Amino acid sequence: MQPLTMVLGQGLLTSSGELHRRQRRLMQPLFHHQRIFEYGETFAAIADARAARWRNGQRLDIHDEMIEMTLAMVTKTLFDVDVDADTDSDIVAVIRAAISENTVAARKALHTGFELLERLPLPSARRRRETRQALDRVVYDLIERRRREGAEGRDLLSLLLSARDADSGDGMDDSQVRDETLTIMLAGHETTANALTWTFHLLGQHPEVAEALHAELDGVLAGRRPTVADLPRLPFTDAVLSESMRLYPPVWAMSRYLVEDRVVGGYPLPAGSTLLLSQWVVHRDEKWWPEPERFDPARWLGDRVDPDRPRYAYFPFGGGPHQCIGNSFARTEGVLALATISRHWTFEPVPGLKIAPEPLVTLRPRDGLPMTIRRHG
Template identity: 50%
Template sequence: MTGTTSPRVDAAQPMPGPKRIPLSALRTLANQPPLFFAEMRDRHGPFVRLPLPQRPIYLVSDPHAIQEVLVTANRFYGNDILRSAATGRRETPLTMLLGQGLLTSDGDLHRRQRRLIQPLFHRQRIAGYAEDFAALSERHVRDWPDGGEVDMLREMVTLTLSIVARTVFDVALGSREAETIRTAMPRNDGPLRYALMPMGGLLARLPSPSNIRFWRGRAALDSVVFELIARRRDEGADGADLLSLLLQARDADTGEPMDDRQVRDEALTLLMAGHDTTANALAWALHLLVGEPAALARLHREVDEVLDGRRATLEDLPRLKWTTAVFQEALRIFPPVWTVGRRPLQERVLSGYRLPPDAMVMMSPWVVHRDPGLWADPERFAPQRWLEPTGEDDQLTGTALGQDRPKFAYFPFGGGPRQCIGNVFAQMEAVIALATICQSWHFAPLGGQRVQPQARIIVRPRPGLRMRVLRRRAGS
């Protein structure tokens, strides 16, 4: 025990859990980690220590304890769970791409950068992007082959990347810079593939084809980003894109701007964190809608009534209630960031259980969002949970809105000082995109396709999400 250990630590219990993980469960862990976590919570309860071969995981699925770790006691926890406890090495698969941007930095650097960048994400600023969200979505779906097949995941990735390339860098669709960003952006290559693996840092350094693709992609992105930074500095950065705002930002205490390396790390972080998440959320939403024709028909009715054939605007959002509920429900069932991790900076007690320093604490939206103690009929896609009851719907209507529901029964965007900075951006973008896509298109499933969630850092539909797209005629 160290001098900093509180008496409460002495009185605390070790976290319960199995002595050994059966081989069959280890296989699930390798192939379907969210299902493994869910199985462990079902078997062992909301606090379970999992003795994994490399390092134990402390899986916490109680919403009040999650709120404590992410919000009330956040200063006692660090973000860099993949840091090597033995060597103290801070480079992780994610930092290899993103350096020390918001997502990957910790401590004072994170606090300073968050304070600097937060104003760029105020609702009024984001509102200025609504037109881009609608115009780019409209343009993206215009030329889909009527009656043909598309891979909806790929479509959504291209769409959200073009949106984020426009809002972060103000580069036009089809420009050389936008093309490099689109083609070079590593998504599941090299270190990103190994991010949650115990030997991830080592695997990420081997000259495998996947790592080589990653290194080349990163070099191409760097050359475009540094070129854009230099150009903005020359021209005087006075635009409304996030890159210009990053260059204009000044620390409130010191008045200092960020150096180019930090601007690069932040811009790439926004680009990376800001497109794949939303793309997968949109793809899952469309997948769920295709499986539930009544929900899709209701969405079609709503966009026809609210938009009446014109382009969606910011002012339409409060009336796109069903579309919003569909997106919220898709984030419940398939939260793209399926787990969030923290490590205590020193020994801690959480709900009476002892956490050693450097324990890998995992809190999984996937697991909590499907807890039958918190959600009625949790596996069912039911957007009406998110709507006020009107007297005509089924018994799930409004069940997600109850006052007595713990706040962290639903946390697709995390929480506390490290809550997703792009939360409002993502929701606005997704609802406008969903409404715009469904305004013109109907969807039909393809026979014989079995879609499985595949989770690395993000939960994706595997092997993709092929569906038939049919242009809507008046009244269809």
């Protein structure tokens, strides 16, 4: 993760030690369930608006659609910026350009020598630097504006500026707010977009599961837009997303650096070792997941749930002190978007087109995900 500091600075994703612990304490209240409840209407409204642009029988790249949709969700909840509003068009243009250029950089950051190449006067490196600088100017301008207004808004940026350490009473300086803001924006929208993309891919491959999903949505929602209050009554919808993230975890592998000697699985490992933990592999362990390659959302329901399955047989959001702080935010966003879209639409695969995952920092379809959409009901 360390090369990502070039883009994200020292946000929660890339920091460690005392800095990470302090930031975690400061930011945890931002993701309290009541806060997330307040954002639910925004998630569903944006998903509804996105799907309203589609036409029956149209072929779309679903991954592009999900990227645009989750970008709209994160800019609205983070900055209170509307991607479709003329008044916010300049800000949105800067955000789009920075994400486009630096998402590529985040993937290439894993390659040996990337940091050196970024310092060379190459056109691609120069574009990335320029878009990052433009994004920084926008973010610092928004920070200054929120501070001037007293940070009284309900957007996440205002809440970041208002956060105070319970012991010292200190808040974050502008640089740290910038790092956490970019971490939420750049990391948050990509992972949720990937999760939804693979979910629609799997539903297209398994029409019997899609039929069961529509039956639940028709019975509970009767065509109306879902709310957070509906989530407990949509267990199969939630299970569809869980099973999709089992087979196609948005982050397919992660690492942990040992700061002391430890014995792991009977093997003595010295301090300084790096452990690679792969969700892709663990989520396919036959010991805990019968028929592991099968897309079977019902395995998450009722007596199909294995009570002996260990906690980390499934960890799409990581675990421990560095578990994704926005996991409840992302799950709520994902289930509401899935329910909102699926109540009116079904997705058909393009015949003969092979979809392959691209395992870089996140797991996305290598060449996008073209699908034909059909109106449901």
